Amino acid sequence: MSALWRINLWVCGFFALVTGACAALLLHQALADVERELQSAEAVVHYLSETAERDPASLQPHLTASLRHVRVHWLASGATAQTPAPDGLDAWLGRLLFAEARHSAQVLDLPDGRRVSIAVDPRDEIDEVWDSLQQLLGLCALALILSLLTIRWAVRRGMGVLDELLRALQQVCAGQLNVRLRSEGAPEARQLALHFNRMTDALEQARTDNTRLTQTLLAVQEQERTHLAQTLHDDLGQYLAGIRAQACLLRLVTDQPHLLASTVAQLEDHCEHLQHGFRALVHDLYPVALQHLPMAEAFSMLVTQWQASHGIPCHLQISTDLPLLPGA
Structure with missing residues (x-):
């Protein structure tokens, strides 16, 4: 394996460690943020439930559609509340962040005969954390690519001097003692x-x-x-x-x-x-x-x-x- 490949492997390993540490720190911080957000969302759910029992007209769709972390879903008569489960990476991230979160929906029978389900919706938090992870991975990947290109340029420049020295040494071994190196370039090369x-x-x-x-x-x-x-x-x-x-x-x-x-x-x-x-x-x-x-x-x-x-x-x-x- 050449020196360039060994240097690239070392740099990739270093960036992998840094990226893993940053991702772990981000997820650790996200756990604390999610806990605070879910507590606030639980309070909003209780408030909306109490308000809807007193005044069903207060749950207007144009008011509840823009709520963060809270999902208001109108149910047909006799239907039960079902929370859509995320899949793929979202499911893994949801299990990691919301392992102890309360996802049970409150189903209310309003005085006007309608049924509504009010529940905490963690999908916004999942999207935020996932966006942060993607930005972190993209930034680290861009830094890694720039570092590898810079190292390749620097090593190629240094290897050019070594290649010229190797050719000169081969000529000296062959008995051609009149070979000389050019005194130009970096101070080390001179x-x-x-x-x-x-x-x-x-x-x-x-x-x-x-x-x-x-x-x-x-x-x-x-x-x-x-x-x-x-x-x-x-x-x-x-x-x-x-x-x-x-x-x-x-x-x-x-x-x-x-x-x-x-x-x-x-x-x-x-x-x-x-x-x-x-x-x-x-x-x-x-x-x-x-x-x-x-x-x-x-x-x-x-x-x-x-x-x-x-x-x-x-x-x-x-x-x-x-x-x-x-x-x-």
């Missing part, structure tokens, strides 16, 4: 666009930096491979070729002690150079001191070796709060 654009700028800059770093690492790796190949071929390879040639020469000078001693000395010299070359190569690839010494002592050893090899004075200064770093 703030959202501002932070989103900052995020995409940072992501694009990070991707550019990563690309540049990757290219730099590849170039450094290629330089290391080239340097390693040149060292193995130009330096160590020559010493190995010389050692091989001198080893073959040993077979030929076994009967010449002076030449044999010279060849052996050259072999030892070549092996020593070869050993130094391998040590330098291993040290360039990964300083062994990093495995056994703290960072500060490893730096100090490196500087000492560099001074010894180059003959250039160098002063090293390391802070005492040098942090511990992982191997990588």
